[in-house]
Amino acid sequence: MKRLCLGFIVSFLSATGYGQELTWDSFRAFGGGDGVRCQYDENNPDAANTYLDAFGPNATFVFDSFGIDLPRVFGGGKLDYEASCNIEAFVTIPQGHYIETLSQTILFSVKKGRGALGGVSTNGFLFQDQIPINQINLEFLPDERVDTDLADRSNTQIFDPIARALQCAATALGPLKTKFKFQMLAIGVRPLPFIEFVTNIDSGDFTFELQPTIRRCG
Amino acid sequence: MMKQSLLILGSLVVESMVYGQTAIIERVRTLGRACSVDTTATNVSPDGQAITLTFSEFAADISDGQSYVRTFCRVNMDLLVPENVAFTIASVDYRGFVSLDDDVEANHWLSFGFGGSMYTFETMAFAGPIFEDYAERVWLPISNESYSPCSRRQNRVRLRLHNVVTLRQNTDQEGYIGVDSLDAELNQPLGLVLKWKNCNL
Numbered sequence: 028m029k030r031l032c033l034g035f036i037v038s039f040l041s042a043t044g045y046g047q048e049l050t051w052d053s054f055r056a057f058g059g060g061d062g063v064r065c066q067y068d069e070n071n072p073d074a075a076n077t078y079l080d081a082f083g084p085n086a087t088f089v090f091d092s093f094g095i096d097l098p099r100v101f102g103g104g105k106l107d108y109e110a111s112c113n114i115e116a117f118v119t120i121p122q123g124h125y126i127e128t129l130s131q132t133i134l135f136s137v138k139k140g141r142g143a144l145g146g147v148s149t150n151g152f153l154f155q156d157q158i159p160i161n162q163i164n165l166e167f168l169p170d171e172r173v174d175t176d177l178a179d180r181s182n183t184q185i186f187d188p189i190a191r192a193l194q195c196a197a198t199a200l201g202p203l204k205t206k207f208k209f210q211m212l213a214i215g216v217r218p219l220p221f222i223e224f225v226t227n228i229d230s231g232d233f234t235f236e237l238q239p240t241i242r243r244c245g
Numbered sequence: 246m247m248k249q250s251l252l253i254l255g256s257l258v259v260e261s262m263v264y265g266q267t268a269i270i271e272r273v274r275t276l277g278r279a280c281s282v283d284t285t286a287t288n289v290s291p292d293g294q295a296i297t298l299t300f301s302e303f304a305a306d307i308s309d310g311q312s313y314v315r316t317f318c319r320v321n322m323d324l325l326v327p328e329n330v331a332f333t334i335a336s337v338d339y340r341g342f343v344s345l346d347d348d349v350e351a352n353h354w355l356s357f358g359f360g361g362s363m364y365t366f367e368t369m370a371f372a373g374p375i376f377e378d379y380a381e382r383v384w385l386p387i388s389n390e391s392y393s394p395c396s397r398r399q400n401r402v403r404l405r406l407h408n409v410v411t412l413r414q415n416t417d418q419e420g421y422i423g424v425d426s427l428d429a430e431l432n433q434p435l436g437l438v439l440k441w442k443n444c445n446l
Contacts, residue, residue, distance in 0.1 A: 048401075080274045082323045083401035089276040089319055130361040134407055138313065176315065177354040177409045179363040234319060234407065238361070 047121035049241050051081035052204070054116040056088075061105075063092040065112035065211075079116070084240065086116060090233040095145070095215045107216050114209040116237070122201050124241045125186070125194035126153065132181040132236040133163055139173040144216040149235070151209040154197070158190045160207070169216075181236075195244035207237065268332055269293035271401070272323040279303040279410075279424075280318035295430040296322070303341075304423035307349065307412040320406040320427065328399055329444045331392040332359075333385075337368075337406065338428040340380045345373030346418035353424075356407040357385060359393040363405065373420060395444035 056077040058064030067077040080087040095110045120126060131149065139145055145167045151160035161184045167173045186194075197203045270293045275285045284302040289295070298320065305316045326332060334357055343351055350372050356365040368383040393402045408427070412420045 078276050080276055080319075080321050082272055082274075082321075082403070085321075085323065085401070085403035087276070087319065087321055087403070087405070091278055132358075132361060132363055134356055134363065134365075136315065136409070176352060176367075176411050177356055177365050177407070179356055179365050181362050183361055236405070238403070 047124055047241065047243075049084045049121070049124075049126065049239055050119045051079070051084075051086050052117040052119060054079045054081075054088075054114060056112060056114050058093070058110060058112040060110040061095060061108040063094055064110060065090055065093045065114075077112070077114075084238065086237045088114065088116075088235040088237075090235070093211070093233045094147075094213045108214070110213045112211045114207070114211070114235075116207045116209075118205060118207065118239075120194065120198050120203045120205065120241065122198050122203075123195075123244050124198055125191045125244055126239045127191070127242040128183055128185050128240045129153075129160060130181060130183040130236070130238040131161070131163055132179060132234075132238075133165070134177065134179045134234040134236075135165065135175075136177055136233075137165075137167060137173045137175045139167050139171075141172045142169050142217070144169045145173075145214060147211060147213045147233075149209055149211050151207060153207050154190075154193060154205050156208070157193060158186065160184060160209075191244075198244065209235075211235070267294070268324045268326045268330075270296060270322055271325050273298075274321045274323075276319040276321070277317045279316040279408075280320075285318075295428075297429070298427045300424055300426065303408075303410075303425075304421065305351075305410050305412050306419070306421040307414055308419045309417045312415065313411065313413050315409060315411040317407065317409045318424070320408065322404040322406070322429070324393075324402050324404055326393060326396070326400055326402050328397055329395065331395050331444055332402075332404075333387050333392045334404070335387065336382050336384045338380070338382050339369070339424055340378070340426045340428075341422065341424040342378050343371045343422045344376045345371060345412075345420040345422075346414075347374045348416050349373040349412065349414040349418045349420035351420060351422040352411045352413075353422075354409040354411070355383065355385075356405070356409075358405055359402050363407070371422070373418070 056065045056067040065077040067075040076091045078089045093112055095108045146165050148164040149162055153160060161182050163180050163182060270289055273287050273289055273296055280300055280303055286299040288297045303318050305314050307314045345351055352367055353369040355368045356363045358364055369381055410422050
């Protein structure tokens with residue numbers, strides 16, 4: 028009888044609960060460089076052009092206009108343009124768990140004339156900069172014209188045993204508040220200044236998704 | 246014996262309720278220039294099976310001196326999915342209005358997925374001259390990779406629908422395209438349909 032009751036309770040709990048979940052707490056985005064800078068500060072949300080939609084383990088960063096526009100300049104002027112966006116996303120890993128996998132997805136649009144060089148790359152870390160996150164690199168070469176309304180790139184990373192051990196040690200005594208750090212870099216190089224050209228790299232909408240999965244240690 | 250039977254029956258009822266083959270829409274959020282919270286009405290049915298999004302500013306227009314314009318709306322649907330079941334989308338319904346002069350093109354793109362790889366494709370293309378309302382059911386490609394991830398327990402997954410409209414022209418013409426609504430239904434033959442499969446098979 029006791030076994031039946033216990034079975035019922037365990038069945039009920041496992042059936043109705045999600046188990047432990049990673050939670051996204053807050054984030055900050057700030058940028059620099061020549062292009063359209065990303066910006067989000069919870070103390071000044073009206074000035075934001077970057078948004079986070081986090082629910083359960085899923086996070087979506089939406090950039091209204093992150094990127095660069097290479098100006099159509101005839102003659103002299105600057106050739107290299109760069110826009111950076113730094114994101115810090117604070118998360119809580121439940122006690123006794125580690126992040127097992129992380130899926131990253133970028134959705135982007137690019138319009139680039141022949142002759143101009145451009146690209147976007149991500150560079151991320153987790154857990155006090157000790158755990159590097161796989162980069163996504165987009166590169167658009169000078170000899171091709173790119174006119175992409177919407178495209179995506181993604182990768183899924185399985186963290187190695189060292190990364191797991193680090194996290195398990197840190198979550199052994201309680202939930203761990205830590206952060207993901209990402210820097211995105213958009214680079215554009217326009218052709219030589221003495222050539223008249225009609226080319227540009229237009230910034231468009233840009234989204235960045237993070238979807239971690241967690242697993243119990245041990 | 247009677248109590249034991251009741252307990253077993255109770256356990257089965259709970260399991261069948263929670264482990265039913267139906268995903269539930271827990272939450273819908275729209276993001277992007279074209280569908281801020283102020284300009285989008287989101288309606289989720291009481292049973293969590295259907296949504297209707299109505300947009301007042303999901304539109305783009307092009308005029309003299311412009312060769313290309315775009316706008317976008319991201320729809321995130323957070324679903325509660327039963328154990329050992331995976332879902333994918335079958336279709337999405339759009340309604341809107343398009344008005345294009347000669348030599349102006351309008352395109353609608355959709356990227357959808359549950360995370361990781363997304364499926365990105367052009368869903369509608371219009372070429373001017375045209376002046377009409379449109380109502381389109383867009384059937385989505387389905388493959389094993391487009392299903393939500395399998396889990397051995399009830400879990401939350403995010404279904405992403407990234408909508409982009411663009412306008413192009415090479416002359417000094419004008420054009421407009423607006424999306425008025427997006428309809429989505431779960432497990433129904435109309436609207437956005439979620440198909441499911443058993444992960445154990």
